[in-house]
Amino acid sequence: MGLLYRRTLEDVVKLTSNSFLLLSLTDPWQVGKSTLLELCAGTGRKHFRLDDFDVRTLARNDPDLFIHTYSRQS
Numbered sequence: 001m002g003l004l005y006r007r008t009l010e011d012v013v014k015l016t017s018n019s020f021l022l023l024s025l026t027d028p029w030q031v032g033k034s035t036l037l038e039l040c041a042g043t044g045r046k047h048f049r050l051d052d053f054d055v056r057t058l059a060r061n062d063p064d065l066f067i068h069t070y071s072r073q074s
Helices: 010-019 033-041 053-061 063-071
Strands: none
Touching (some): 010 033, 053 063
């Protein structure tokens, strides 16, 4: 990975993720959301991108099934 800059939201994401099971991060495309979440996730957390239409549709239409399905994947 190239040069990474400490992001302003890094501490907020880490603190918030300790309090909630699910964290949603939205912003314009290509501003570093995935990179930020990968850095903050650590070994015990997962992150998912909703770019895939089927994944996004499942999350939107059946959130319980989405969480059940993706919480079991490594």
